[in-house]
Amino acid sequence: MSSNKFTAGDTFPNIELPTVGGGHISLGAPQTGFDWKMVVVxxxxxxxxxxxxLNELEKLKQEFVKLGIDIAAVSxxxxxxxxxxxxxxxxxxxxAYGLNIEQMKQLGLYISHPRSAQETDHPFAEPGLYVINDKGQVQVLDISNGPFARPELGILLSGLAFIRNPENNYPIRGTYE
Structure with a gap:
């Protein structure tokens, strides 16, 4: 399988999806009152x-909110x-739900087939996490090919607090060409 590598500093694509309970969400756009967005695939x-x-993320949600970071999950x-x-x-x-294969590829995600009908009935994205800054650029990203390797949320939170502190003037990392 070939996949596009999503690059740090890229503009997050405009992907709009329905949400559980009704309505739609633009994955890369923070809700009113926030200037950054974290999307967890x-x-x-x-x-x-x-x-x-996702339940662990809920426990830290208010800490992310204090940093001005909106949160959404998608599958x-x-x-x-x-x-x-x-x-x-x-x-x-x-x-949000209904992320399609083309959108998964656009985000550079790994895609898997279910092992059996008991697992699920469709190809699905392996985990990804994107933190989008106030300019719509991906400030931090993590893409995994399995559910066992993901950022530890407490460390991510402290890192984002450091990045968001204007005194640190912390740039988007990993942009060497």
């Missing part, structure tokens, strides 16, 4: 590690799968 309802990660699940997943997800941030 998760594998779907079938992944218990994703459920745990390739169907509306019914995403809605059913909310019973296990105890989150208050938007959960």
């Amino acid at each position: 998760y594998r779907g309802r079938h992944c218990p590690l994703c459920t745990r990660y 390739a699940d169907s509306e019914a799968q995403a809605a059913a997943h909310m019973a296990a997800l105890k989150v208050s941030y938007p959960v």
Whole structure:
């Protein structure tokens, strides 16, 4: 499989998706009152590690809010799968669904086929995390090919606090060409 490498500093693409409970969200645009956005791509309802990660993120949500960082999660699940997943997800941030293969490729995500019909019924994105700054550029990103390797949320939070502090004048890293 070939995949486009998503580059730090790139403008996050305009991807609009429906959210559980109604409405739509533009993944790269923070909600009113925020100037940065964090988008967490998760594998779907079938992944218990994703459920745990998203619930852990909820516990730190207010700390991200204090930094001016809006949060959204997204998967390739169907509306019914995403809605059913909310019973296990105890989150208050938007959960979008219906990420398609072309959008997954646009984000440089790894894509997997289900191992069986019991896992899920569609190809799905492996985990990805994007922090989009106030200019719409990806400030921080992490793309994994499995649910076992993801940023530790407490460390991510402290790193973003450092980056957001204007005294540190911290640039987007990894942009050497």
